[in-house]
Amino acid sequence: MTSSRRNESTSKGWMFLMGALILLAVLAAASSLYYQYKHPANRGHSMKKMNLEEVKSVKKAKDAYDVIVIGTDPEGVAAAVSAARNGLSTLLVDGRNRDILGGLMTLGWINSIDMNYSPNKNILGKDDVFNKGFFSEWYAKIEGDSFDVNTAANAFYDLAKNEKNIDILLKTQKIEPLLAQGQTQIQGATITLEGGNSQVVKASAVIDATQDGDFAAAAGVPFTIGHEDIGDPKSKMAVTLAFRLKNVTPEVWDMMAKRLNNDDDVNSGVNEVSVFGYKEMSNYPPLNKERAKMRGLNMGRENDNTVLINSLQIFNVDTFNPKSVEEAFEIGKKELPNVVAYMQKSFPEFAHLELDGTAPELYVRETRHMQGEYRLSIVDVCTNNDQWDRIGFGSYAVDIQRIAPTDSGNVVCKPKQYAIPFRSIVPQKVDGLLVVGRAASYDTLPHGSARVMPTGMAEGEAAGAAVKIAQAEKLTFRQMTASKEVIAKLQDQLTKQGMEIQPMTLKPQPFMEHKEYEGLKTAMMLGLASGAYNNDFHLDDKANPKRMTNLVNGAKKMKPDAFKGDATAAIAKLENNDKIALTLEQASYTLTQAIGLKVDAQQAQAELLSSKLLTDATLNLIGDKQNLTNADTYMMIRDLKIGLTGKP
Structure with a gap:
């Protein structure tokens, strides 16, 4: 081969190599951009607290919508945004005296998230979350697995207000089911407005995202209460009054981190925004021994040297009785000064912390459990069961909190991944209605895992999309549960919305292979x-x-x-x-x-x-x-x- 040909061949080789490298670089950049789209980073902790944005509520709803979403907890916001993005005119309405969106997270002050982590790490080696979609979109706007409540409330509102198909209606006095005469078909709702006037609002579907399934219960949907399905109808998990401490400076945070990083307890830990541990707090001697008890501290960091704490449990509260709820607040508020004094005395890093308020709403863990077309069982959860009509996944431990001061609580199992079926948000007896969140169709034990808010958000997103599918197919939700073809269309739509709900198969747990399983x-x-x-x-x-x-x-x-x-x-x-x-x-x-x-x-x-x-x-x-x-x-x-x- 001549020298010129050799040079020409070498030149072509280099050009090919450079082209391949450029292509790889482009693909890597594209992959990185796609990954960042699917797994956006959090805001991170800040020392500057956001101002709350005013939620603009309509004074009166329109006469008709494609769908009414009742409840402004995270599950309700997810449902409304999903419905609106599917082209449905949507009313997001709340029957509580709320000025902001986010419910339990922002008004119950439960600002540490019970996360559904995947068994796998992401490409950056960090914990990855299940379901994605709306949850990940909202999660990217907050600080991390604990958040500042103002940040969270503004993030929920930002996602809702940017959808032209959503009307938000707050502070209504009552929301009652509108049923076809002599039938069980929901046709909308009768809403008593803040001023006392009533308005009939028609809709082809309603999504109940209230914490307790209030609308569904009023419509005649069957429920069990508390531990009724395991023979203990008078028992429910404790409620909590979250509280805020001030003077939690970066130095105090570092002191807590040092203690917990040297703690042998596997159930304690700390990161930039979350602290969980201090199990010694369960030794706190309550003033009201029959009604109150402390557990280890779950702390979520705010952006102003304060923390919110979910740890004070209050028992025997009838959350459907306003007087009982008021009594629970009184019990908590009497207990908390002593709780803080005990913390100051027991731990040097808490010496200068001060009580700085209590949550506007109680954290109620358990009331109604709907009877749906499928009732999620504890075996489903502990055996990592898939479902053909999956609309999301859970993985949080089955955490049964105390039902009495003498009870120590219980963790039944820690699943890796189990599916939530669409059938579990479709109630028995009543058509035109979906129920999402902690009141969905779970037995009381699996509810200990499935009640967490990331799971509820996945259900909400699925419910919003399901209304569109039901309309297009001219089917009831109950009829949808009998059609694998139609459910596949729903799953395809949720995938387009960014959710990850592919079928899964996991290796059986060792206990499943025992001869006496x-x-x-x-x-x-x-x-x-x-x-x-x-x-x-x-x-x-x-x-x-x-x-x-x-x-x-x-x-x-x-x-x-x-x-x-x-x-x-x-x-x-x-x-x-x-x-x-x-x-x-x-x-x-x-x-x-x-x-x-x-x-x-x-x-x-x-x-x-x-x-x-x-x-x-x-x-x-x-x-x-x-x-x-x-x-x-x-x-x-x-x-x-x-x-x-x-x-x-």
Whole structure:
């Protein structure tokens, strides 16, 4: 080859290489821009607090809209923005005395977010969040996983006011369902305005984003209350009165960080905007021992050397009764000066902090649980179950807060990723209505995870888009739940809106492969088994007679009228009943004593078998009949439940 040809070949090679490098650089830049679009960065902490922007409310609604969204909590704003972006005329209306948007976050002062993090890291090596879409768009406008309430309120309003299809109507006195005469089809709402005048507003659909499912309940949608579905209708998780402390300077923040970074407790931590820890606060001696209790501190940083704290729990509050709510505020406000004094005395970094106010609204964790077309179960959550009609994902731990001062709370499990089905926002009996947020169709235990606001925002976004799909397909929401083709269209639209809701398959949890897993499922559904954050249900740990008695007493909820005896009679004459091995004979005797079968211990097993309250299949799974495990006892509870109720 001649020198000139060699030079020409070399030149072409370099040109090709340079072109490839330029192409790679362009692709990398494009990828970076796309990533930043999908994963925008937060504002970060600031020492300058935003002024609250005035929310401009219409004085009166129009006579008709495509959709009415009731409730200005985060779920409601997400639903309204989604509906408006789908071209629907939208009324966002609130029946509480609110001046700003954001509800629980901005007026309940719960400014630390229970995040739904993906098991995977993003390309920058940071924690990634589920669902994206509206949540990520709003999240990019705030400081981080804790936020300044003014920033959050302005971010919600900014997203809503920029949609030309949204009218905002605040401070209405009452919002009542407008139903077709003699039917269960929602046709809109009758709204009592701030001045007392009533207005009928027609709409083809209504989205109930109130915290307690108020509109849906008034329309006749069935609900359970609190722990009713696990046999304890009088119990609900505690409410909280959030409070603010001032003088939390950067130096104080650094002192807290130093303490918590040296703390061995895995449930404590700190970043630029959030603190969680100080479990010693649970030792605080309340003035009102029957009604109040402190937990470890959850602190969210404001932009003015203050923090908001979600830690004071108040019990036995009927949040549907204004007098009970007022009493809860009084209990909290009497307690908090002593709480702060205890903090000042216990921790040097808190020595100069001062109480600076309490939240305008209570943090109410649990009231109504809607009965929808599908009811999310604790097994769904703990086993990372996918759903064919998924509209979002959750991953927050199943965190059951205290129901009484003597209760320590409970973490049932920590899922990696589970799906929220569209069917869980479609109520039974009433058409033209969707219910999003903590009042959606979940059993009480999975509600401990699914109630968090990022999940609710995903539901809200899905609900807004679903109204458009239902209109286009000329279907009711209930009819949509029977059509995989139509749900696929909804999922495609949500993907276009930036949500990430692709099907998922995860490796089964170790407990799911246990030979007695079916027994664990029954125990979980009854609220009798907990795996905590590491999902260890201690299935192969040795049981004891006292634990068996407690288990059987807890199982009474399966069919209370069938438990005519006394399980504790089975251990009345047993010494060290919490330390000795549990035999099959003793376990069987405990069951017969509980349900009132008059047999002695030697006859108990045979009596259960003949009564079909115990099966040979379960007996064959018990490896050591002189030394039963927790899993063995769960299988016996499962057999008892099937025998008494016909259901596992």
